[in-house]
Amino acid sequence: MFSPQWIQTFLALADTGSFTRAAIRLNLTQAAVSQHVRELETQLGPLLVRHPRALELTPAGESFLDYCHEVEQAGRRLKVRLADADAHRGEVGLTTPGSVGLAIHAPLLALQAENPGLVIRHRFAPDPEIIDALREKQYDFGIVTLRPDDPRLSASEFAEEVLELVVPAGQMVTSWDDLARLGFIEHPDGPAMATRLFSRAFPGNPGVRRLPRRGYINQVGLILDAVARGFGFTVIPRHARQSFAEAAAIKVALSGDPYPLWLVHRAEWPLSARAAFVAEHLREKMHALKERRTGP
Incomplete structure (x- = not known):
């Protein structure tokens, strides 16, 4: 709907408060900056009030500035998510029952401490909410107590619970x-x-x-x-x-009796490198925990 360059121009104007300073920051002419604003105001109405020494945003301008910030943040998140080659950087989202969450909380913190580039987003939830969240692609993977009967989801044994x-x-x-x-x-x-x-x-x-x-x-x-x-x-x-x-x-x-816990994710695509790295680390920690609790 809006050119990315128009958005960058408006952000620069709001930040510098000046057509001249915005043009210098963006390496554009003042005429180009003015043209971008005219294009935006043609679609959205007045966005700026031009005073002799400053610019003032109209209410529509404030709303559009919020939108520009949201687009900018979404772009940064997209870059992080697409940077899949590095298993030790980026965001990983997982959702688990509370009991499993308590068991993996410390290993997750330790893993993030060892890999400062990782950002781990972990939510506790009951099985039905976990399945719904995975269907809606809100998390990379989840752990559930009952294997889901849904062709959109892939499930593999993760650990045992009692x-x-x-x-x-x-x-x-x-x-x-x-x-x-x-x-x-x-x-x-x-x-x-x-x-x-x-x-x-x-x-x-x-x-x-x-x-x-x-x-x-x-x-x-x-x-x-x-x-x-x-x-x-x-x-x-x-x-x-x-x-x-x-x-x-x-x-x-x-x-x-012990029963399996299932690691579940969307079946249409594989786990990202970083999500697979986190999942395998947790699987190993859960296995080690079981060995300690059942060993001599």
């Missing part, structure tokens, strides 16, 4: 009635995780939705605070439980 029933210290759970007595501290992935764990531990159970709900918390690092205070039980991945500082205030009443 679900745990966590109760206040001193409490016992041997039956469904014990769960009903304690009540459920729910979280966004809680019902799905509880259903997965309880289907084998309590066959024929009436369903987690029939259990009393004692609270709902959407911050994974805070869920176990409520359990530690005796408000109820929760079902949470082992990574999240192992990150909880007050271990003596809670107890694992039941552990499930």
